[in-house]
Amino acid sequence: MEQLIERCCGLDVHRDTVAACVRAPGPGGRRTQTVQAFGTGAADLLAVGLPAGPELGRRLRALEETLPANVDTLYSNPANLREAIRMADIVVGAVYVTGGRTPILIRREMLPTMKTGAVLVDVSVDQGGLAETTRPTTHREPTYVVDGVVHYAVSNMPGAVARTSTYALTNITTPYVLRLADKGWQEACRQDPALRLGLNVVQGKVTLQPIAEQFGYAYVPPEAVL
């Protein structure tokens, strides 16, 4: 009996590399083919990122189930990122690490692997940007090109839709502002752990750990100075 397999993968195993070729259904009844090569060293295999902890796996699965069927999720690791940007027409980066500089995930040498004319939207630009080649731009002159990749790195993107974004932001922030106004900042921060997370410096002490680490100051927990 003949059997049709929708998705299939072939592996070509060498001493130093493994090449994987996946064929899967694509748009309009066509098939897509993706080939990716991995090194066989431990670091390369770890970079593929298969075992990244049960919690991350659970969250990604939940997202896969919630999002439309044409949305795929991937672990963020160097191998997946390299492959994803190679195929992308638009890359939108919105990575953030609380209090720290955005980690640089896209190095300059990766740009030539991207399509010519591909667009890199670096939303994280206000915290340093996730691409080595990112520099802040303005609404007046929003883009520039490096190695054929169009960079868009406006550091105040919501300013393009000022009214809508103000409503969106103040819907979330107004309750906090009211708490600060009603109780005074100190009492409000004592009572509300979420507000405490926003304290960077209190009475000359650095109360946010990533800031203390980044600038070489002693970290003092906010509870100790409130």
Ligand SMILES: NC(=O)c1ccc[n+]([C@@H]2O[C@H](COP(=O)([O-])OP(=O)(O)OC[C@H]3O[C@@H](n4cnc5c(N)ncnc54)[C@H](O)[C@@H]3O)[C@@H](O)[C@H]2O)c1
């Ligand atoms: N340019 C602009 O106009 C503009 C507008 C709004 C927000 N921002 C900036 O965009 C960034 C994101 O803001 P947000 O509110 O969505 O932050 P957020 O904390 O809600 O989301 C950041 C996400 O990045 C993920 N992340 C961290 N390290 C990662 C890594 N190595 N690989 C993949 N993902 C990683 C985190 O898990 C988190 O889900 C911030 O830097 C913010 O300041 C810029």
